[in-house]
Amino acid sequence: MASKVTNVVFAGLGGQGVLKASDIMSETAFKAGLDVKKSEVHGMSQRGGSVTSDVRFGQEVLSPMVPAGEADYLVVLEAVEVDHNRGLLREGGVLIEPSLIGEGVLRNPKSLNVALLGALSAHLDIDEEVWLSTVRDNLPVKLHDVNVQAFAAGRAAAKAV
């Protein structure tokens, strides 16, 4: 049997950057040389509805969807989305939520998705430089500084817990 797969679920509302966050996570794992699968449901997400996206990585990933109750990490971008997604976490799984990032810490509140990725990165054994290069690949140049700062803030916050 393949070694353990890491399961991450991202949740939030349409327009918050849930899919961007899961893209960055999956590309980071990809660059780290792992097998990766990412799953999401499009469609009505543009209209402000609930959105989730799953990322799984490891030596060999089979299903692209994280089975309910097997998520190692649940990254939620909107406080009201926490409760009904909590059941996706396995026992002992880690919840990463907006309250982790202190008030006024982010120069641009839209970079919350990247800040929470920074928090997630503190738990994962992937080089920080790989993360940051993927963040840059996924965003226009003018947003690089603010998001690199957000990533660092999230990473520091998670390490401080």
Added chain:
Amino acid sequence: MVDTKRMLLSGNEAVALAARDVGIALGTGYPGTPSTEILEEFAKLGGQAQWAPNEKVAYEVALGAAFATARAMVTMKHVGLNVAADPLFTSTYTGVGGAFVVVSADDPGMASSQNEQDNRHYARAAGIPTLEPSDSQEAYDMTFLAVELSERWRIPVMLRVTTRICHSRTIVTPRSRAEPPPVAFQHDRPGRVMIPSNARPAHRRLRAKLAEIKEWNENEGPNRRVDGEKSLGIITSGVSFVHAREAAPEASVLKIGMCYPLPMETLRRFAQSVDRCVVIEEGDPYLVESLRAEGIKVEGKAECFRFNELNVNRIRRILAGETTEEIKPFRGKPPQLCQGCPHRTVFEVLGKLDCIVTGDIGCYTLAVLPPFEAMDSCVCMGASVGTGLGLRHVLPEDEARRVVSVIGDSTLVHSGITGMVEMMYNPPATGHVLIILDNGTTAMTGLQEHPGTGRRLNYEPTGKLAYEDLARILGFKHVDICDPTKDIEGFERLVRERLADDELTLIVVRRPCLLGARKAKKMQLASEGSE
């Protein structure tokens, strides 16, 4: 150029890349979740991609290209194939001169659709060989295979994908690019002109081809056997394969990559080689019924698993024979019309006037939800016009006068125009009011161009259909164009007046989609920058 680098691609991106690499000369389609990105990505990769007014036309344009020796592709969502079913069923008789790949993207669980039809039934009904990938690599490889089979047997080949294939990203290693054959045309009147005397032998030819393809599928088909324990065997296809491998890692598995025509002897041998053989398939019991019809003893899934997508946990339940009530996945906050969306004003007024609203497919279907609750039906693309007319014909006069048909601009072009002709041809005694919600884009599927925007898929300017001119040609008494967000009372007055008289009315509510306007600005800047 040999490019062997690994890429992380969605199924849609993988099909688009394969289309480019295999030398698809023309890709056509109509936008529809989850298929839309295939043509958009194909265009970005330099392919010739174009949106058609609807799937039937798209299918015919691609078929025409394949009547020459070109490699052609058409893409659509599952319900789109209903619209294209007419050419589909006869194109398997005519066959093609080049290659023709028909991509049908099914939506089990209805993430963004009005039904969860299983298009594997079309494969059998129309006699079209059909491939079913399990991940992006297979989506890529099977696009190549579809071209190869199509050219070898001169027959259209369907690539049946599902939401989880289209929108999951998995790793793909692409191949080197193929050199497509030069494009030429050869007459084949008995083979292509389907008058009965030609169609009768054509049907026999189709069945003979399918018999050969079945043999090929038995011996060389894209089917995969994973040896495991003898106590449990699983027959599966599509994305269910990877779920099933995870749910039962110890099981023996036969994964079917070509689900029509089925490799029955391979399936029979597998079923006989294991103690217990369970069919794991998403959607309808297509495989299980096909196997049982051949006398192959297999277990299927309980009826409750026909609905919605499968996943690892549900497959564990199927294997354990569990049919107790499942925990419903939480759907969360439903989508809604954007704040500031021009559609909102229209439905506020229609709700206030207590109209009977026959609706259609698009963002505006969300007007059925609170706070509007101002839509009474939504069936399929274009149905708003016909269903509104039907109601007008039979309802008592005072009620008939409350009926309004509401349709979006892209949806009207897709299949509302024939409804307008019907309006002119069989006008109800009370007349009728048709409202086109013209936001200048195909918003619901992610802002695609269409014949009413005056721009092609790649944003090049082109001819532009004016709905108001169409209504005038058809002899509608009233043709009104307005922007209710600027004058809501005026709009309410207008609707009241038009409902009160016995004439045919078209009201074009014209105001760009907020999201579309943002995109238009970006595209405009990009095209100016490139000049």
